[in-house]
Amino acid sequence: MLERLKAPAHGKWVSRLRGQSAFLAPLLVLTLLASCGEERQPPAAFLFEDLPVSGSLADARRAGFNACLSGNVDMRCREEGVFFLRHGPFSAAVDLQGGDGAGGFDHLTLWHSSDQSALVAITNVLRDEGWSECLTPMGSGWEGQAIYQHKDSPIFIALDLTYWDRRTLKVFPAVPTEIPRCRAQG
Numbered sequence: 001m002l003e004r005l006k007a008p009a010h011g012k013w014v015s016r017l018r019g020q021s022a023f024l025a026p027l028l029v030l031t032l033l034a035s036c037g038e039e040r041q042p043p044a045a046f047l048f049e050d051l052p053v054s055g056s057l058a059d060a061r062r063a064g065f066n067a068c069l070s071g072n073v074d075m076r077c078r079e080e081g082v083f084f085l086r087h088g089p090f091s092a093a094v095d096l097q098g099g100d101g102a103g104g105f106d107h108l109t110l111w112h113s114s115d116q117s118a119l120v121a122i123t124n125v126l127r128d129e130g131w132s133e134c135l136t137p138m139g140s141g142w143e144g145q146a147i148y149q150h151k152d153s154p155i156f157i158a159l160d161l162t163y164w165d166r167r168t169l170k171v172f173p174a175v176p177t178e179i180p181r182c183r184a185q186g
Contacts, residue, residue: 040097042104046173048155049084052094053108053171057101060094068101075101084110084171087122108171119169123148123159134182135161142180149179 045055052063057075060068065077075096082092090110097103112118123146127133131150136142144162156179158170172178 040103042096042102043106043173046154048108048171051082051084051092051108051171052105053155054104054106054173056104057096060096060101060105065092065094070099070101072099073097075099077101082110084169085122085125087118087125090118106172110169110171111166113166116163116167119159119167122157122169126150126157131157136180137183140180145180147180147182149174 042056042059043054045059046053047063050063052060052065057068057077060077063079065079067079068075068077075098076093077096078091078093080091081089083089084092090112092111093109094105094107095109096105110119123133126148129150131148131153134147136145136147142158144160146159146161148157148159154174155171156174158172158180160168160170
């Protein structure tokens, strides 16, 4: 609550908030600086079928992902004409953390610009090769994804089922703690 007092000498109104804001402004600046934190180190370089799944900006460029567009907090590097599991050509991108890409990337994104069912052909191959398929629960941060896993594979795959503009397929390193949970089958 803002309480106003009459200034005794000049008849002007003075706010108690003035004294509080002198304290809050430096606190806000310190909070913002603390939230910046140290830059994230890029994950270890990992290729699957000669495509970059995780790594640094240099790793992405070595793999041919040279068409990079930088934003304030992230960078996207793209490559066209990519084949994945004998299917394609697709557009592909890696999303790096940091406007300069210094934080690296932790997944590969694939899409087809005109055929939304082109990625489904990949999932048919996965099922035929014994990969498990499950759907993520709502409210999980991964909602609307079909997850594909195989016990001997170094990757897991997420197919976006709730796409608006373009369906995407994302390839991630198969780190057990990062594989999303699926809905109970029943």
